[in-house]
Structure formats: C-alpha cells, structure tokens
Amino acid sequence: xxxxxxxxxxxxxxxxxxxxxxxxxxxxxxxxxxxxxxxxxxxxxxxxxxxxxxxxxxxxxxxxxxxxxxxxxxxxxxxxxxxxxxxxxxxxxxxxxxxxxxxxxxxxxxxxxxxxxxxxxxxxxxxxxxxxxxxxxxxxxxxxxxxxxxxxxxxxxxxxxxxxxxxxxxxxxxxxxxxxxxxxxxxxxxxxxxxxxxxxxxxxxxxxxxxxxxxxxxxxxxxxxxxxxxxxx
Amino acid sequence: xxxxxxxxxxxxxxxxxxxxxxxxxxxxxxxxxxxxxxxxxxxxxxxxxxxxxxxxxxxxxxxxxxxxxxxxxxxxxxxxxxxxxxxxxxxxxxxx
Numbered sequence: 413x414x415x416x417x418x419x420x421x422x423x424x425x426x427x428x429x430x431x432x433x434x435x436x437x438x439x440x441x442x443x444x445x446x447x448x449x450x451x452x453x454x455x456x457x458x459x460x461x462x463x464x465x466x467x468x469x470x471x472x473x474x475x476x477x478x479x480x481x482x483x484x485x486x487x488x489x490x491x492x493x494x495x496x497x498x499x500x501x502x503x504x505x506x507x508x509x510x511x512x513x514x515x516x517x518x519x520x521x522x523x524x525x526x527x528x529x530x531x532x533x534x535x536x537x538x539x540x541x542x543x544x545x546x547x548x549x550x551x552x553x554x555x556x557x558x559x560x561x562x563x564x565x566x567x568x569x570x571x572x573x574x575x576x577x578x579x580x581x582x583x584x585x586x587x588x589x590x591x592x593x594x595x596x597x598x599x600x601x602x603x604x605x606x607x608x609x610x611x612x613x614x615x616x617x618x619x620x621x622x623x624x625x626x627x628x629x630x631x632x633x634x635x636x637x638x639x640x641x642x643x644x645x
Numbered sequence: 646x647x648x649x650x651x652x653x654x655x656x657x658x659x660x661x662x663x664x665x666x667x668x669x670x671x672x673x674x675x676x677x678x679x680x681x682x683x684x685x686x687x688x689x690x691x692x693x694x695x696x697x698x699x700x701x702x703x704x705x706x707x708x709x710x711x712x713x714x715x716x717x718x719x720x721x722x723x724x725x726x727x728x729x730x731x732x733x734x735x736x737x738x739x740x741x
Binding site: 415428460474477483578580581585601620626 | 646648649655674675688690698699705706710716717725
C-alpha cells in the first residue's frame with residue numbers, strides 16, 4: 413500500500429520520459445537489495461516496489477480541440493437541480509421533474525455537447541442527439557446512461573463542441589481576448605513572411621500583451637508604492 | 646470569433662495557412678498559460694528490471710503542470726516533488 417506519497421515519491425525528468433523513484437526508509441523500510449539503492453544528496457531512493465492501478469496522474473496543457481462549432485461565449489446552456497433522473501433508453505435521456513432545461517439564456521439545443529457533474533454514476537461528457545427530444549424537461553443524448561433515479565444534485569453545463577475539420581466558419585476555442593491575440597499573431601506571421609521584422613516584433617509584443625491581460629483579468633491585485641520625498645509630483 | 650473574422654482583421658486570404666497559424670498561436674498560448682488543462686493517468690508497475698520506473702509523457706503534452714501519485718491508503722492523488730538532479734550514486738539498477 414502506498415502512503416505518504418507526497419513525501420516519499422519523487423520524479424525526475426529525462427527528455428520525453430519521467431522517472432519515478434521512491435524514498436527508502438520512512439513508511440517503507442524494505443530494502444530490496446543493497447546494490448539497488450540510489451543515493452541523491454543525503455537520501456536513498458529505490459524504484460517503485462508496488463503496482464498501483466491509475467497510480468500516476470499527469471496534469472498538462474495540450475493542443476486539444478483548437479476549433480469549435482459554436483463561439484465560446486455562446487456555450488451558455490446550464491441546468492442544476494435535484495430532480496434529474498437518467499434513463500438508458502432505447503434513446504438515452506435525462507429528465508428533470510422541475511423543467512429546468514429551458515431557462516432563458518441557459519437552454520440547450522440539439523447537437524450541443526454537455527458535461528454532467530454530481531450524478532451517482534453518469535458523470536461525463538455527452539453530445540445531445542440531433543434528432544431526439546431536447547426541451548424543458550428532457551435531454552436526449554447519443555450514447556447511453558446507467559439507470560439513475562432523481563435525488564443527487566446534478567449540474568449540466570454546455571461545453572464547446574469540437575470542429576474536427578475546421579474551415580472559415582469554425583470558431584477558435586478561446587475567449588474574445590485571446591481571439592484578438594490570435595489576430596496579432598497572424599499579423600506578426602504575415603509581417604515575417606514579408607521580411608518586416610520590426611513589424612513582426614511589434615505584433616508579437618501585442619500578442620504577448622494580450623496573453624498577459626487575459627491572465628491578469630483573472631487576478632485582481634492592487635499595489636501601492638510609497639512616494640519618495642524627492643519624487644516629481 | 647470565427648476563423649473568417651480573424652482572417653479579415655489580419656487581412657489574410659489563405660484559409661489553410663490561417664488555420665495553421667491559429668494552431669501555432671494556440672500552441673504558444675498553451676505553453677505560456679494554462680488555458681486548457683488535460684489529465685492523463687497511467688498504471689504504476691512494480692519494478693523488476695531497470696526500465697520499469699520509466700513512464701512516457703502523453704503524446705499531445707505541451708507543458709507539464711503537476712505530477713501526482715495515488716495514495717492508496719486514502720485513494721487521493723498527491724503531488725510529488727521533482728528531483729533536480731538524477732540520483733548520482735548509481736544511475737541504473739539492473740536488478741531492483
């Protein structure tokens with residue numbers, strides 16, 4: 413059994429690989445072999461000595477779903493409540509006894525992609541059927557559900573639907589600020605193509621400026637500085 | 646914002662090139678900030694030879710955020726620390 417993993421497990425980055433090590437001693441006093449001991453500074457390490465299903469979790473950024481069928485700001489479908497039940501079908505549906513699927517500005521439409529959270533056994537991402545019933549009390553999906561009665565507080569949120577074959581009508585899977593940063597990037601690349609390095613640098617600066625603005629928009633921090641006695645006022 | 650709107654604002658006419666540039670830009674955004682984060686899980690195996698502690702990164706990874714290990718005593722994933730240098734006493738254990 414693995415325990416105190418935050419103190420006893422370590423990783424080392426080697427190119428495209430990640431090497432796992434475990435601290436010898438602590439909760440694990442087992443020493444496999446004398447020669448199987450790695451020393452780093454004062455610590456002794458060994459290879460992992462147990463099987464853990466889904467034991468390694470890596471959180472990372474990726475180029476996933478760069479284009480979507482509907483604008484990021486238009487994905488506003490939302491419903492939450494304790495009256496939602498799941499029926500596997502033949503046509504799998506979610507029913508809401510409180511008719512909460514059609515609130516103004518938060519309604520769902522056929523073909524939308526949704527994320528279910530809070531259910532006992534049906535959490536996950538689904539796509540609404542393009543021909544089945546989608547109204548104030550029923551959402552029909554493509555795929556299947558596990559039968560589940562109402563009771564849990566379930567939240568259903570619309571998420572952007574990927575456009576795997578992007579064209580001029582596709583949307584960038586970014587908010588408006590970052591979409592404007594894309595414009596600067598394209599201008600920079602066009603300037604680069606024309607050999608105008610100064611212009612390219614200007615637009616790249618604008619691009620990074622908007623990335624910074626987008627990040628600072630999430631964090632409101634105010635700073636104050638004392639004014640020096642000889643400062644120009 | 647649609648691809649066409651972005652192209653018009655940037656005064657570009659080639660759609661395929663614009664789509665390629667947009668992908669490049671999103672790649673840059675993802676390597677500089679955490680706009681969209683993914684999670685990948687792999688089984689940890691008991692090491693019986695020298696390459697059993699080596700795990701591959703997800704093929705689509707741009708930037709690494711966190712590495713965590715499942716603590717089976719309470720079924721929680723806990724962040725682990727990175728070694729800044731490889732263990733220098735022995736570099737490979739052929740018979741762990």
